[in-house]
Amino acid sequence: MTWQDTYERWKAKYDLDPQLQEALHKMDESEAEAAFNGTLEFGTGGMRGVLGPGTNRMNIYTVRKAAKGLALYLEAEGRADEGVVVAYDSRYQSFDFALETAKVLGVHGIKTSVFTGVRPTPTLSFAVRHLHAGAGVMITASHNPPEYNGYKVYNEQGAQLPPVQADQMIAQVNAVEDELAIDVVDKTLLEADGLLEWIDDEVDVAYLERLGMVTYRKDVARDDLSIVFTPLHGTAYDLTMRSLAQAGFKNVHAVEDQVVEDPEFSTVKSPNPEEHQAFEYAVAKGKDVGADILVATDPDADRLGVAAKNAEGEYDVLTGNQLGALMLDYKLANLDDVPANGVMINTIVTSQLGQAVAAHYGVETVNTLTGFKFIAEKIETYNRNGEYDFVFGYEESYGYLVEDFARDKDALQSTLLACEMAAYYKERGMTLFDALDQLFERHGYYVEDLHSLKVSGAEGQERITDIMEDFREDPLAGALVVEDYREGTRTYVATSEVESLDLPHSNVVKFWLDDDMWCCLRPSGTEPKMKFYFGVRGKTREDADERLSRLKERVLKRVEG
Structure with a gap:
């Protein structure tokens, strides 16, 4: 079948979603070819693409195809009875895609638990584990531009699917031939049959309780640290503010214009804390309130960027490698007892500084391929065989995991650790860049x-x-x-x-x-x-x-x- 055939098949569907139907008829030939020439690939990290009609776009029909594949995968694995947890971010149609997932899973008798509002990715990872679900789905395109959305699948451990599971899931998705002919169940019927439940605050409370673990020195004065925080129009505001307050940080200033859950991300060129321009509003706020540390999370709150004052007294953004090494050093230096078989896990493209820091405390370093699913897979293996005790995991691309009650990079955990670390060094008259210089002097530049x-x-x-x-x-x-x-x-x-x-x-x-x-x-x-x-x-x-x-x-x- 040519792309033109598929395009005409979509146009001929009498009950096609009205908004997609309207967009379909406005397409010129080049737009139609781009939307229908191929399919939106479901890969090892799920799928991600531009919103709109077409087999090569994110829409309710391509989402239904992914959900159908998930249902078939869970049935084949014998996990259909364990249910699925679904969370979503602040992007266009995220809630719609979450609901469509439940409507497809319901056809297979699979119970779906969906959050009532936006949640960070690490909360979804935690929820899968906390609720003992068979899988999880996160509707997000992370820090991609506003016209994108995505679909990430998590296994029963709350981790993105490792290669073997991913291949099995991909095969099930690819076996679904007609995305327009997938059956769904009405939301009201799902609720009546107990196949759709809504998650409000109960998982948040449990997650916040576990976030209380991310404290390594209770004697550090937290009141005096001035923090500026921005969720970059994403999901992290509520839980981050609650967790900081719970930890004793009282001097927290949110960037008001970026607290709004805005799918256009209208105040930034890119909602990516890896890019320094994302800190423009935070820097202005920091200068206004005299902040010691600026904290930014990406829209789904799995990545964290931190800025502090450099030697010239100007706010400068730490790289992912630098912040990871600093947090690793701080945690290991302040653990009551560093495990004799402790392990730090990072990737093959992460700085060697982290390995030098780990070795200084007698901790082994294990490298994985790029992708946090590989770090999560190692954690699960070590927990089962007892070979190592996990102490820290990170990627150079601003993703960190401090404690393993979540199994994906967790910006909320990282925020707590970064702020405690900044407070600790402030008591000693130092900034995070001063602390970094100490690491360089000890281990090399x-x-x-x-x-x-x-x-x-x-x-x-x-x-x-x-x-x-x-x-x-x-x-x-x-x-x-x-x-x-x-x-x-x-x-x-x-x-x-x-x-x-x-x-x-x-x-x-x-x-x-x-x-x-x-x-x-x-x-x-x-x-x-x-x-x-x-x-x-x-x-x-x-x-x-x-x-x-x-x-x-x-x-x-x-x-x-």
Whole structure:
């Protein structure tokens, strides 16, 4: 069937959703081809796409297809009786998609518990565990632009599906042939039959109780710390303010214009705390109230960005690597007893500074592929076999997990830890950047950077393929070790010795050079881009910056050529 055939099939459906029908008839040919030429792929991280009519768009019919696949997956796994928890963020149609999920699951007799209002992603992760559900669904597109929404599926552990489960789920979704012919049950009937229940505050109360665990020094004076907080128009405001108050932080100033749950994210170019422009309003508020720390969460509150005053007295945003290493160091330094078999879990593109910090306290470091589902999978494995005790997990992309009662990155936990840490250092006349300098002096000056190559269309994807193959066939000059995660091998260049990597296969290549320098090439799994990660260690900050600049120039010059 051609895209034109599918387009006409949608137009001919007499009871198509009226808004989608109207948008359908306004499409020109190029818009129609983009919307119907292919299907919105359900991948290892769920699905994410532009809202609108079409098989390649997020709408109630593509959501029904995903929900149908979830129902079939749960039946095959024998977990249908355990039910599903669904949460959603502040984006366009998020509530509608949550309800459509329940209406499809109800056909299969699967009970769905849906939150009455927006909730953060880590709350959904916690709720799956707390309610002993068989799966969870989070309707969110994280920090993507306003025209996007997405659908993430969680397993019974409250973690995004690891590869084996994801493959099984994807196969069930792909087996659904006609997204327009999926049966649904009316909301009223679902409620009457007990197949749709609404979650109000009971899970929040339990989650807040567990957030009380994220306290490592009760003697730290919290009243004096001035905090500016922004949820960037997302889900985190209520629970973050309640958790900060519960922990004793009384001097908290919200950015009023960004507290509003606005699906347009109208005050920012991008609701992403990784990008410094997202802090513009928080910086202004911070200067107004004399804040010590600025805290920003992305719309679904799984990522956290923090800004503090630098040596010049200006607010500066810490990188994800820097904040992760600081929080790891603070937690380990203030634990009553560091576990003898403690483990910190991060990813292959995270700074080596975290590993140095962990080793300082006798804690092992385990690396995973990029994606927090791999960190969650390791936590579950270690909890079952007793090999390690989890102490901390993080990614360079501003995602952290402090305690494992949730199994996805958790900006609310991270906010509590970052604020306690800032209060601790303030008592000692220090900022977070002063504390970072202490880490550098102890472990060396670790500096990292990320370069993204954005592409479009088939030619762009072909270019990414060519680049990856070129670096595989002719490794980066000066590389001592080459790790090819697609092949699952680690090669020592000088001796040609090859050993196996104990990680899932992925299209990633990492080069280790002398003196703790490394570079990693990874095509993005969710966006049309390729990412180049760089890391170095220097004797001084100037030395590290110079080495990083040379490494980047060498790699990117080759890419441009």
